[in-house]
Amino acid sequence: MVGRLILILGDQLSDDLSALREADPARDTIVIAEVMGEAAYVPHHPKKIAFLFAAMRKFAARLEGQGWRVLYTRLDDPENTQSIPGELIRRASETGAVEVLATEPGEFRLIAALEDCPIPVHLFPDDRFLCSHAEFDAWAEGRKELRMEWFYREMRRKTGLLMQGDKPEGGKWNYDHDNRKPAPGEITFDGPMRFAPDETVEEVLALVEERFAGNFGTLHPFWFATDRDGALAALGHFIANALPRFGDYQDAMLDENRFLYHSVISMYLNAGLLHWREICAAAEAAYRANEAPLNAVEGFIRQIIGWREYMRGIYFHEGPGYTSMNALGHDRKLPDFYWTGDTDMRCLSRAIEQTRDEAYAHHIQRLMITGNFALLAGIDPHQVHEWYLAVYADAYEWVEAPNVIGMSQFADGGIVGSKPYVSGGNYIHKMSDYCKKCAYEIGDKSGDKACPYNYLYWAFLHRHRENFGRNPRMAQMYRTWMRMSEDKRKATLDSAEAFLGRLDRGARV
Ligand code: FAD
Ligand code: DLZ
Secondary structure, eight states, rough: OOOOOEOOOOTTOOOOOOHHHOOOTTTEEEEEEOOHHHHHEEETTHHHHHHHHHHHHHHHHHHHHHOOEEEEOOOTTTTTEEEHEEEEEEEHHHHHHOOEEEESSSHHHHHHHHHHHHOOEEEOOOTSSSSSSHHHHHHHHTOOOOOOOHHHHHHHHHHOOEETTTTTTGGGGGGGGGGGOOOOOOOOOOOOOOOOOOOOHHHHHHHHHHHSSTTOOOOOOOOOOOOOOHHHHHHHHHHHHHHHHHHTTTOOOTBBBBBOOOOOOOOOHHHHHOHHOOOOOOOOHHHTSSSSHHHHHHHHHHHIIIIIHHHHHHHHHHOOOGGGGGGTTOOOOGGGGGGGGHHHHHHHHHHHHHHHHHHHOHIIIIIIIIIIIHHHTTHHHHHHHHHHHOOOTTOOOOHIIIIIIITTOOTSSSSSSSSSOOOHHHHHHHHHHHHGGGGBBTOOOTTTOOOHHHHHHHHHHHTTHHHHTTGGGGHHHHHHHHSSSSSHEEEEHHHHHHHHHHHHHHHHO
16 A cells, blocks of 8 residues: 655644554555745744654654654755645655645644645544644534633533532632732742753753854853653653642733743643643643642633634634734834834833744733834734734634733734733733832833833823724723823823834934
8 A cells, every 4th residue: 555644843743643543554654854944934943843853852852762664854964855745746756655644733834834735635634632623613603702711611511520519619710810929029930940951961052153143132041841751850840839720810011030930841742742631621620730720720710611622623714814904904014123222112022032042032021012012012913913923922813812812912803812911011000010120200200211111001091092982991081081181181192193103213212
């Protein structure tokens, strides 16, 4: 019988992959390939590239150890065609294979490329997720609004996680109102588990250093896990040391602490080194053993079976046009400081610096610092999307795009959110200590020294009054705006205009 090729992509590094289940080790050949087509379609952070290449090399060795025949292409292999379809064609001619089995990729771009491949590629559903496309579509069918909370309750029922029969544990589905404490003075968690580079990682670091030196992001020190055992250890470290306080300080931010009580496992989960079920089971077990409170465990599980699954559902439900949506008509260029951190706004410079150093920022930094600023300043959402896709180690379009185009930039016109996530500086001041070291004055609402978030916030509401003026969830803010004196409103709008002018001229802000 003629053998087939089994394609495994860089974010499909799971033993229990649908394409692998279909394969026969006696006749099929696995193809794994480091290619510029994937490594350069956006300028990925060097840590993200190194993480994936090292994890791909180790996963290939693991499969070989299990008895699979693996054809692995290294980036610097002279025969490398530098694209996934190109490698499939090359490997097919080497092996005589006439078809390819693959698990569905997480980006429409690559799905289309595989569909156009001259060799037939059979795509199997990516069932490493809890909710299939068909199940999400059925849930969405006929609903006026696709709100995450309702979807999440379905997923709780489906999994039985934190359930007492058909009732939610503790009587409530969602403990979010307990999860908004500002940053405490002292953090008792010293951050994610760090892994010293081994020989495979060192080899990849040298390659990435040579080939991707111009990309935004620092490669060293490189501390990510690059195999399943490491990822499991990092998960255990979080569950034992940080989960109990995850809920309380989920929305907090600190100038000197990059991780607070966050798990920092998204890059492992999204690459396939961890599975949602084992993560949620570990969190639930900590609750049942009285080692973590309900607000923390519910909040954490909600991120994974709620937000994560919901975002993927939205991406595939909305289709390839989603990333081009621009409901608010924003067209300003992404400021250069997103690539340097060179801004006097302390919160932005710190969030961007840590993104540069770690290929990581936690949710509130992504949403309320970099995302909030881009939305208030009217930046082109496609440029914002490409930035997020490039700079974070956990970024793939299926999860990044609904978070950016939908949740953060409201460019989808309200598919993900019922109102835009915008705030003035006061929210940042309340939830962080950035403002203490900022060159701008958080208490000033207009003028050269005022925190730009303050006046940009009102200018955004004013600019989009036709869109949001009748939104009941925003009525209070519009009433506050209209109660301000005309002089105050004018000073606010003038400050915003002057600031945006400076931004457009490329002046330091
Ligand atoms: P924790 O705070 O410890 O949360 C636990 C897990 O829950 C995460 O590991 C992640 O798997 C999941 N999760 C939490 N929130 C979300 C969410 N909104 N959507 C999907 N999963 C979620 N997450 C990505 O995985 N990839 C992205 O490219 C990405 N881009 C984002 C862009 C913006 C503008 C925003 C606002 C959020 C984005 N997120 C993205 C969601 C979230 O910020 C990250 O999942 C989280 O910061 C990862 O860090 P952590 O592992 O420490 O998460
Ligand atoms: C992100 C990424 C990078 C940087 N490099 C590769 C690669 O060389 N080979 C590969 O198979 N996958 C890579 N990936 C992950 C893919 O881009 C990812 O599979 C698609 O974007 C679909 O989610």
